[in-house]
């Protein structure tokens with residue numbers, strides 16, 4: 001069972017990078033299951049119905065989200081779709097679902113989306129105890145978690161907490177790929193962050209001049225995406241049968 005997991009596709013130019021690199025990567029790695037973190041995929045963040053349908057028709061199986069899951073006015077309709085998951089540790093009654101079980105031939109795989117709390121401001125449930133709760137009811141052959149979190153300390157604590165209990169823990173959210181992909185002692189595949197798919201030179205996808213201005217003045221501004229420059233595509237290939245993780249970092 002081979003999975004291609006593509007890191008946060010960032011707005012219009014992220015979709016352009018996806019169009020450019022995805023067919024080549026799909027052809028080369030021949031994954032059985034393709035997961036895209038789509039929390040920033042629509043302009044203005046979040047995921048739209050139109051993008052969801054388009055990407056599924058091109059071979060994507062599942063969208064995970066993150067702290068921007070509810071950023072769009074039309075978020076609720078897309079959260080109802082069968083193959084979209086938002087972080088599982090929002091409180092009871094939150095629209096959408098935090099996990100999905102996918103069957104491939106004779107095997108089952110559960111994908112979970114989870115949100116971190118360190119340096120994040122969402123009033124969400126504890127991701128560690130939420131995982132305990134979720135794992136009680138899951139008996140799939142494989143379990144893959146997209147841990148959407150800012151701090152590497154929280155990611156490594158979660159990795160040690162889940163090693164031996166899930167097949168892979170994949171970090172997203174920082175938009176910066178890390179080079180720490182590894183197999184944990186009890187066999188869990190891990191990377192702190194897959195990185196983003198979008199403009200290569202930007203401030204984690206945002207406009208460079210605007211970001212510098214904000215840091216100099218301290219005045220808050222709504223982030224505008226960087227539109228110029230070459231593209232990058234960041235993903236990981238998880239070979240769950242042979243227990244291997246491989247980083248895929250492509251640029252123009």
Ligand SMILES: [Fe+2]
Pocket residue numbers: 008039040066173174175
């Ligand atoms: Fe993101």
Ligand SMILES: [Fe+2]
Pocket residue numbers: 039066067068148172173174
């Ligand atoms: Fe995020």
